[in-house]
Amino acid sequence: MSLLELDNVTLAFGGVKAVDRVSFAVEEGEVFALVGPNGAGKSTIFNLISRFYSPQEGDIRFDGHSILDLAPEDIADLGIARTFQNVELFEQATVLQNLLVGRHRHRRTRLWQDILFTPFVRREEVRHRIAVEKVIEFLELEPYREKYIQGLPYGVRKMVEMGRALAMEPRLILLDEPASGLSVEETQDIAFWIEDMRKLMGITVVMVEHDMNLVRDVSDRVLALADGRVLAVGTPREVQTDPRVIEAYLGPEEDVA
Amino acid sequence: MDALQLLVSGLANGCIYGLIALGFVLIYKATEAVNFAQGDMMMLGAFITLGLNNEAWLGLPFWLAVPLAIAVMAAIGYLLDALVLRRMFGQSQIAVVILTIALGFIARFIAGAIWGHEPQSLESPIAGMEVRVGGIVLGLDEVAVIVVTVVLTGVLYLFFSRTRLGLAMQATSQNQLAAYYMGIPVKRVHSLTWALAGAMAAIAGILFATKGAIDPNSGLLGIKAFAAAVIGGFGSLPGALLGGLIVGLVEPFSARYIAAGFSQIMPYLILLLILVFRPDGILAQVRQKKV
Numbered sequence: 037m038s039l040l041e042l043d044n045v046t047l048a049f050g051g052v053k054a055v056d057r058v059s060f061a062v063e064e065g066e067v068f069a070l071v072g073p074n075g076a077g078k079s080t081i082f083n084l085i086s087r088f089y090s091p092q093e094g095d096i097r098f099d100g101h102s103i104l105d106l107a108p109e110d111i112a113d114l115g116i117a118r119t120f121q122n123v124e125l126f127e128q129a130t131v132l133q134n135l136l137v138g139r140h141r142h143r144r145t146r147l148w149q150d151i152l153f154t155p156f157v158r159r160e161e162v163r164h165r166i167a168v169e170k171v172i173e174f175l176e177l178e179p180y181r182e183k184y185i186q187g188l189p190y191g192v193r194k195m196v197e198m199g200r201a202l203a204m205e206p207r208l209i210l211l212d213e214p215a216s217g218l219s220v221e222e223t224q225d226i227a228f229w230i231e232d233m234r235k236l237m238g239i240t241v242v243m244v245e246h247d248m249n250l251v252r253d254v255s256d257r258v259l260a261l262a263d264g265r266v267l268a269v270g271t272p273r274e275v276q277t278d279p280r281v282i283e284a285y286l287g288p289e290e291d292v293a
Numbered sequence: 294m295d296a297l298q299l300l301v302s303g304l305a306n307g308c309i310y311g312l313i314a315l316g317f318v319l320i321y322k323a324t325e326a327v328n329f330a331q332g333d334m335m336m337l338g339a340f341i342t343l344g345l346n347n348e349a350w351l352g353l354p355f356w357l358a359v360p361l362a363i364a365v366m367a368a369i370g371y372l373l374d375a376l377v378l379r380r381m382f383g384q385s386q387i388a389v390v391i392l393t394i395a396l397g398f399i400a401r402f403i404a405g406a407i408w409g410h411e412p413q414s415l416e417s418p419i420a421g422m423e424v425r426v427g428g429i430v431l432g433l434d435e436v437a438v439i440v441v442t443v444v445l446t447g448v449l450y451l452f453f454s455r456t457r458l459g460l461a462m463q464a465t466s467q468n469q470l471a472a473y474y475m476g477i478p479v480k481r482v483h484s485l486t487w488a489l490a491g492a493m494a495a496i497a498g499i500l501f502a503t504k505g506a507i508d509p510n511s512g513l514l515g516i517k518a519f520a521a522a523v524i525g526g527f528g529s530l531p532g533a534l535l536g537g538l539i540v541g542l543v544e545p546f547s548a549r550y551i552a553a554g555f556s557q558i559m560p561y562l563i564l565l566l567i568l569v570f571r572p573d574g575i576l577a578q579v580r581q582k583k584v
Contacts, residue, residue, distance in 0.1 A: 086474065112476025124474075126467040137464045141476040143457045150456035204475070 037100050039064040039240050040085070040208060045094035047084060054080045055091070056264040062208075067234055067241045069251045071275070072261035073284065078244040079121065080264075082210050085242075086111055086118060098208070112141045117201035118210040121244075123193045131180045131188075131196050135171060138203030139164040171202045175229065191222050198229070202237070209233065211243035215250050223250055230254045248276070260284070297429055299545045305435035305504060307541020308442035312497035313518035314525065314533035315449075316490040322466040322528055323486040326378065326389040330397035331494060332515015338366045338495030339502035339511070340404050343415050350408075355418055363495045370491025374484040397512060404509040412506035420503065434504035441500060445493075446534060453530075462486055520564045526574025535575060539563065 038061035047055040055077045062068045070078045083089045085096060087108045095102050098114055106114075117138075126134050142164065145157050172178055175195050180188060185196065194214065201209050214230075215223040227250055233239045245251050251258060251272055258275040260267040262284035268275045275281055316331040328334075344350045346358035353361070373396065381389050414420065422433040453459040465472040465482045472479050501507060501514075517540055525536025540560040548556035567574060 088473075107478070108473045109476055109478040112474060118474050120470075124468055124471040126464055126471060128467055129463075137460065137472075137475050140457070140461065140464075145457055147456055147458055150458075151451065153455065200475075 038062060038097075039066075039099060040242065041095075041097040042081070042084075043095045043097065045081075045084060045091045045096060047080060047089055047091045053264050055084065057094070058261070058264070058266055059094075060259050060266065060269060062240060062242055064207075064240055065234060065238060066257065067230060067243070067255045069255040069258045069272075070242065070244045070261060071246070071248070071251060071258055072267075075263075076261040077264040078261060079212060081261075082118065082212055082244065085116065085210065112204060115205070115207035116210065117204045117206035117208070119194070119197045119201055119212055119214065121212045121216060123190075123197050125185045125193060125197055125200070127186045128184065130182050130184055131177060131199075132168065132172075132182060134185060134196055134200050135168040135203045136164060138200040139167060141204060142167075167205070168203050171199045174202070174232070175199045191218055194218065202233070202239075206239060208240045208242065211241060211245075213244055213246065215245060215247045223247060226250065227253045252276075295549075298431065299549055300542070301431050301435050301439070303542040303545045304538065305438040305541070306544065307521075307538035308438050308534075309497050309501050309537070310514070310518045310521045310540050311534040311537025312442060312445070312493055312500070313515055314522035314537045315530060316493045316497075317519060317522045318528060318530055318533040319486055319490045319493070322530075323462060324374075324378070324483050326381075326386065327393070327519075328487075328490065329390060329393040329515070329519070330400060330512075331490065332518060333397040333400035333512035334366065334370070334491055334494035335498040335501065335515065336507060336509065336512035337369070337400050337404055337498070338362055338491075339415065339498030339507045340408050340509075341365055342495070342499050343413060343502055343507065344408060347413070347416050355416075359499060362499065363492050366491040366495035366498075367488040368491070370494075371484045371488035373491075374487035378487070379480065379483070397515075401509045401512060408509070410508055412508045413502075414506050415499065415502035417499075417503045432504065438500045438504060441496070442534075445496065449530070458482075458485065462489075517560055520560050523574060524560075524564055524567050526576040529574065529576040532574055532576035 040062040042058055042060050045055055045058045046053065058077070058081065070081065072078055080089065084091055087103065087106055087110070090104065096104060098116065103111070103114070126137060143160065145160055149157050172181060175198065177195060177199055180192055180196070185193060188196070194217070198211070198214065214226050218226065230241055231254060234241060255272055257270060258272050259269045260275050260278065260281045267280045267284055268278040313331055313335050316334070317328065320326060320328045320331070342358050342362035345353045345361055346355050377392070377396075378389070381392060417434070419433045419437055424431050424433050424436055453463055461472070461477045461482055462485070464475065465477060465479050469479055472482070498507070501511065518537065521536035521540040522533045523536070524539055525532030525534070540563070543559045543563060544556050547559040571577070
């Protein structure tokens with residue numbers, strides 16, 4: 037059984053079909069990339085999986101169960117985490133505090149226990165702190181642990197956001213353009229981390245990315261979209277040499293000539 | 294000494310302004326709406342306590358009436374958000390503001406219809422009692438207001454820094470979208486924030502009605518508390534308390550030392566100066582939201 041399945045999903049805004057009968061399945065442990073020109077519907081698919089949009093047709097299943105009757109806040113509990121193209125962090129908080137909010141879904145203490153700071157709460161705090169420290173070590177965020185988000189360089193903020201997603205201990209992570217705005221070296225780090233996420237942590241990765249080098253380096257399979265429709269699915273090489281994909285990116289051949 | 298008595302009564306008033314201002318800021322931070330009925334919720338909380346406690350009404354014991362009234366106001370706050378404010382999602386800020394002003398009118402009308410328009414005092418166990426500190430006579434009610442506010446500030450601090458719900462409220466107020474992705478039920482957190490603001494309003498109302506008389510128009514005090522919140526820095530919880538204390542202290546001292554009539558306008562004069570010279574307030578936290 038696939039971990040994530042989109043089955044004939046359609047979403048239209050007014051008359052424009054942002055996502056048009058899209059079907060694909062992501063296997064557990066896979067790195068799956070969505071590519072396509074701007075406006076192809078990649079981020080819309082992320083928003084559909086996150087339940088911020090509801091499809092007019094089709095079904096979305098996670099671990100075999102439809103998620104269409106869930107609210108956006110229930111998605112985290114399934115073990116789905118996400119990062120954003122424009123980085124969505126808690127700006128007036130420290131790196132450590134941001135990662136600790138990522139532990140929200142694992143917190144099981146009750147209000148009165150929190151207020152009395154019972155032994156159970158103390159044990160829980162230690163447990164969450166250890167989990168967060170592991171992530172900090174993994175992403176080499178130690179120098180920034182107590183720094184406030186506002187004022188941190190863009191590259192670090194992207195790492196913090198990825199760290200917050202990892203602190204959730206997700207089964208599936210949705211990365212929205214993890215390499216955008218990063219230097220060549222930083223992008224190489226991302227490639228290593230994505231590999232490790234899959235190998236060491238067993239996390240399935242679905243990413244939207246424009247950097248084709250990164251996509252080629254880390255993805256098992258690639259899905260190319262244009263105008264909300266699936267053009268091709270396959271290995272990075274297969275997709276990159278697909279004539280329909282080349283046409284969508286470069287325009288019809290007569291135009292080039 | 295005269296000045297010490299002025300100081301204590303100013304601090305006591307300031308605490309009440311500060312508690313109402315806290316309600317403004319709590320709701321503003323969480324939902325980006327300004328609840329102009331916050332003062333009227335204070336008045337309603339006071340009347341509910343009075344209705345439960347006073348001999349002329351239900352005559353319940355004071356220590357039963359107080360938690361009951363706080364719980365009722367928390368429930369009212371929760372339901373206002375869940376049933377009314379939530380439907381305003383996507384409407385302009387000004388529409389929400391006008392709605393809360395209307396809610397204030399309704400609260401005043403209801404209070405007047407049930408409890409009448411004559412000023413009444415809460416028959417609390419400490420009413421009229423005095424304490425002597427080094428030869429100075431202070432009203433126990435005023436001292437109680439200050440003590441309760443200090444304790445409440447500590448409890449709120451622990452709540453926001455330690456509890457899962459408090460942290461979820463902070464997260465929601467800083468980034469709603471990210472909060473959803475962390476699994477925080479943002480809408481419920483909004484309603485719970487309104488509940489907390491309702492409970493705070495009830496506590497402010499109880500303290501207010503303990504040290505003075507209350508009538509349905511007492512909620513208009515909220516305007517001064519609003520000024521206090523702006524002075525302190527709208528969006529900052531410590532700022533709200535600080536602003537409340539400043540307004541509370543300025544009033545009696547200007548009444549005593551400056552020509553008659555000035556004490557009424559002093560809070561607004563300070564508000565004007567703050568808006569000109571430090572528009573984000575003393576403890577500014579509000580920054581330009583990115584679009």
